[in-house]
Amino acid sequence: DQQVKQNSPSLSVQEGRISILNCDYTNSMFDYFLWYKKYPAEGPTFLISISSIKDKNEDGRFTVFLNKSAKHLSLHIVPSQPGDSAVYFCAASDRDNDMRFGAGTRLTVKP
Amino acid sequence: ETGVTQSPTHLIKTRGQQVTLRCSSQSGHNTVSWYQQALGQGPQFIFQYYREEENGRGNFPPRFSGLQFPNYSSELNVNALELDDSALYLCASSSGLAGGGGQFFGPGTRLTVL
Numbered sequence: 098d099q100q101v102k103q104n105s106p107s108l109s110v111q112e113g114r115i116s117i118l119n120c121d122y123t124n125s126m127f128d129y130f131l132w133y134k135k136y137p138a139e140g141p142t143f144l145i146s147i148s149s150i151k152d153k154n155e156d157g158r159f160t161v162f163l164n165k166s167a168k169h170l171s172l173h174i175v176p177s178q179p180g181d182s183a184v185y186f187c188a189a190s191d192r193d194n195d196m197r198f199g200a201g202t203r204l205t206v207k208p
Numbered sequence: 209e210t211g212v213t214q215s216p217t218h219l220i221k222t223r224g225q226q227v228t229l230r231c232s233s234q235s236g237h238n239t240v241s242w243y244q245q246a247l248g249q250g251p252q253f254i255f256q257y258y259r260e261e262e263n264g265r266g267n268f269p270p271r272f273s274g275l276q277f278p279n280y281s282s283e284l285n286v287n288a289l290e291l292d293d294s295a296l297y298l299c300a301s302s303s304g305l306a307g308g309g310g311q312f313f314g315p316g317t318r319l320t321v322l
Contacts, residue, residue: 101250133313140212140298140313141251186250195264196311198243198250 100124101189103199112208116174120187120199123168127189131196132161132172135184144185145172177206212301212314220320221289229284229317233301239263240282241311242274245296257282286319294321 102121110116118132128149133141147154147161147170154161160173174181184201213232221227233240239258243251253266257276271287280301286293296318300311 103250106248138315140300140315142313143311188250195253195266196251198252200248200250 100127101187101197101199103187103202105202106200107203107205109205109207110177112179112206113176116172116177116181116204116206118172118174118185118187118202118204120170120172121168122170122189122197124189124191124197125168126191127197129190130161130163130170131188131190132159133186133188133198134181135186135201141186174204177204179206179208182206212299212312214297214299214314214317216317217315218318218320220322222322223289223291225289225321226285226287227289227319229286229297229299229319231282231284231299231301231314233280233282233299234312237301237303237312238280239302240276240280241300241302242282242284243298243300244268244293245298245316246292247295251298254284289321291321294319 100123131146132144134144135141145156145159145161147163163170184203186198186201188196188198190196215230241256242254245251254268255265256263260276273285276282296316298316300313302310
């Protein structure tokens with residue numbers, strides 16, 4: 098069951114512009130949402146998270162937005178840099194030990 | 209501080225065989241979670257071990273089993289391998305039951321079943 102969906106398998110943006118990665122979920126019991134970044138031959142690394150009591154969390158160039166009524170979250174990267182090129186996974190959890198991941202979006206930032 | 213390590217890096221097995229994958233958790237972490245990432249998909253939760261006891265399990269059959277040792281390293285065992293078991297297997301360690309951002313992933317073991 099695909100409870101977390103990333104409908105765009107890939108995204109290409111120009112260096113310096115904004116990257117917007119989207120994620121939808123179906124389980125209304127999810128209360129914690131995360132974004133991970135994955136480079137080839139490495140494990141996913143945690144990027145940013147948001148709990149369901151918030152609608153925005155910002156960390157430097159990265160901002161995550163949560164729209165609970167639409168069951169949608171997005172990750173904004175501003176400005177995008179070539180080093181941001183990676184696969185981005187969104188994940189959701191209703192318990193600490195059961196995270197559900199989306200299929201990932203491959204971001205390419207062109208110089 | 210040593211990060212999460214996994215061995216082996218790559219593995220090729222044939223259908224019906226058994227496999228053991230290993231994970232060393234990050235220093236100070238007592239919880240290990242295992243995930244299966246099939247090609248083109250996100251990681252799927254297999255199970256978690258906390259202080260040597262299984263502490264939650266995803267939708268995987270019993271032929272997927274695990275162990276956690278007193279030093280908090282962990283093994284994932286898969287019996288009666290099937291072709292669909294071909295995937296990247298990731299382990300993640302954390303301190304206590306901190307999930308989400310408190311989890312640190314290893315680089316994974318790529319298993320190919322022929």
